[in-house]
Amino acid sequence: MSIAMDVALFLHLTAVAVWIGGMIFAQFCLRPSLSDISPQLRLPLIGAVFGRFLDWVGVAVLLILVSGGFLLVRFGGGKAPWPLHAMAALGVVMMMIFGHLRFAVFPRIVRAVQAQKWPDGARAVEIMRRLVIANLVLGIVTIAIAVYSRGF
Numbered sequence: 001m002s003i004a005m006d007v008a009l010f011l012h013l014t015a016v017a018v019w020i021g022g023m024i025f026a027q028f029c030l031r032p033s034l035s036d037i038s039p040q041l042r043l044p045l046i047g048a049v050f051g052r053f054l055d056w057v058g059v060a061v062l063l064i065l066v067s068g069g070f071l072l073v074r075f076g077g078g079k080a081p082w083p084l085h086a087m088a089a090l091g092v093v094m095m096m097i098f099g100h101l102r103f104a105v106f107p108r109i110v111r112a113v114q115a116q117k118w119p120d121g122a123r124a125v126e127i128m129r130r131l132v133i134a135n136l137v138l139g140i141v142t143i144a145i146a147v148y149s150r151g152f
């Protein structure tokens with residue numbers, strides 16, 4: 001592999017670690033720790049935490065897309081082994097889910113907090129939780145496929 005490919009793979013894997021690690025933290029550490037807190041405190045906190053985390057994921061998504069696209073071209077583009085295309089396809093699905101979460105669901109939480117409509121906020125948080133779980137499962141499957149692709 002060339003230095004450019006090493007750098008691309010480094011950026012790719014670091015961004016994947018930020019995205020997947022952040023989702024694990026949100027789902028399995030933050031969420032259970034907030035379950036006993038009243039919605040008036042919980043929802044603004046979730047809004048503030050995810051407002052920052054989603055910015056990090058936005059940067060991670062851009063890095064994954066650019067580095068992954070670069071690597072895919074270097075691995076033969078259309079002629080690259082099929083697991084790499086599977087990774088790209090799953091990655092794009094994950095990015096679309098992220099886009100929906102970031103630009104449709106998260107603003108609902110922000111609006112609900114501003115209007116102090118706690119039940120609306122709680123519903124949006126539940127949708128966000130499901131989308132995060134979906135992306136977590138897809139992300140782990142994608143990592144498994146990435147490892148599998150080494151045999152090709």
Ligand code: HEM
Pocket residue numbers: 009012013016020064065067068069070071072073075084087088089090091092094138139140142143146147149150
């Ligand atoms: C647009 C989306 C993506 C594209 C085009 C893409 C493409 C690639 C390519 C070409 C490689 C190099 C494979 C190799 O070194 O043999 C790679 C490595 C890797 N990618 Fe992706 N990827 C994408 C998204 C993702 C996502 C979303 C994840 C995880 C959630 C992921 C996880 C990995 C891992 C773990 C490796 C290292 C594989 C290894 O070197 O054994 N990728 N990716």
